[in-house]
Amino acid sequence: MPVHLSNSEVDMLVDPAGLLEDVESVLRDQGVVAPARLSLEHSGSWLGVMPSAGQGFYAVKVVGVYPGNPERGLPLVRGRLLLVDAGTGDLLLEADAEAPTGWRTAAATALALRLLGGTRGVLGVIGAGVQAEYHLRLLTHVYRYSRVLVYSRTRSRAEELAARYGGEAVGHEELLRSADTVVAATTARSPVVLGRLLRSGAVVASVGAPRPVRELDRGTLQRARCVLVDTREGVLSESSDVDEELVEIVELREALRGKNCPAGEIRVYKSVGTAVLDLAIALHLYRRLARRDS
Structure with missing residues (x-):
């Protein structure tokens, strides 16, 4: 089963120095790719889909801007970050998008x-x-x-x-x-x-x-x-x-x-x-969870 992380759980899990190492590793990796993001508008809102791939994984961030939400007591921007095993298709991680x-x-x-x-x-x-x-x-x-x-x-x-x-x-x-x-x-x-x-x-x-x-x-x-x-x-x-x-x-x-x-x-x-950076933070969170639970 995939791990679900809230923004607060992401904040507690991140190691800032380790994250720098993971981001640098992904940026240096010429095999990491991220196509142009797809975006569209509907009913006055905006939705963007940002995929990336590398190091044996897919990452996908789906984020939207919903202008009517503040009046409903909800965040203006809402989104999710997913990490998928590129070999099996297994969903490994799902997290709120703001903190990542x-x-x-x-x-x-x-x-x-x-x-x-x-x-x-x-x-x-x-x-x-x-x-x-x-x-x-x-x-x-x-x-x-x-x-x-x-x-x-x-x-x-x-x-x-x-x-x-x-x-x-x-x-x-x-x-x-x-x-x-x-x-x-x-x-x-x-x-x-x-x-x-x-x-x-x-x-x-x-x-x-x-x-x-x-x-x-x-x-x-x-x-x-x-x-x-x-x-x-x-x-x-x-x-x-x-x-x-x-x-x-x-x-x-x-x-x-x-x-x-x-x-x-x-x-x-x-x-x-x-989206390259979304892959980096998703991998960082996944590896931190694996070390924590080992």
């Missing part, structure tokens, strides 16, 4: 920051939602920052999130001027990372959702010679944050295999999500 998505996105960011030199100094996080929470949870575990700053348009949310990670809530401009590493995890429709305010040598990770979300301004790109991305196709087709005419683009998988992303005055990583 948060963990795997933050783990990919952590790998990018390691490559770009964003693992020390002052960490600044823009946003106070689910992705901001998971990034703080993972990054403060695997790296040692001297200070943690949080900015949100809702001051009380920034204060609550910062307090959980020994940080402080600050203003938008103060964060951009002070942080050595900036993580933007928002649903903003106009840029929240302003290149003119960033300190020289700053590292930026933008993990905002696809259009109409927009987090990086033109000045940020102009100061970066290259942008590291989770997938070239995904970022260029789904996001307005990266302009090929302004910067070179290198995928995270390519960088982990040795391709150089030339440094400018600042360094930038942009992600919109890839």
Whole structure:
């Protein structure tokens, strides 16, 4: 029988350092594949299906956006993550999608920051939602920052999130001027990372959702010679944050295999999500369960 995991059970099961190793292993594996996701709309809602395969397994994430749910007391976004044995078709694992998505996105960011030199100094996080929470949870575990700053348009949310990670809530401009590493995890429709305010040598990770979300301004790109991305196709087709005419683009998988992303005055990583990472977190959870139960 497959194991069923709630979001809270996923949170208890994940080993942040081990997850980084598993995500890196999957990203380095040239046999891991993930076709373009299938999406459709019906009755005012949106559904996406994201398959991937590798290392003897299939992973499939099915996630939907249901605008009427908040009025019903239900989550706006709901989804499930499945892990299937590619040899037998056995369903091995089924989990709520929110926590696995948060963990795997933050783990990919952590790998990018390691490559770009964003693992020390002052960490600044823009946003106070689910992705901001998971990034703080993972990054403060695997790296040692001297200070943690949080900015949100809702001051009380920034204060609550910062307090959980020994940080402080600050203003938008103060964060951009002070942080050595900036993580933007928002649903903003106009840029929240302003290149003119960033300190020289700053590292930026933008993990905002696809259009109409927009987090990086033109000045940020102009100061970066290259942008590291989770997938070239995904970022260029789904996001307005990266302009090929302004910067070179290198995928995270390519960088982990040795391709150089030339440094400018600042360094930038942009992600919109890839099913390859869903396979990585599903395998991590499955292996953690096997070790726990052995």
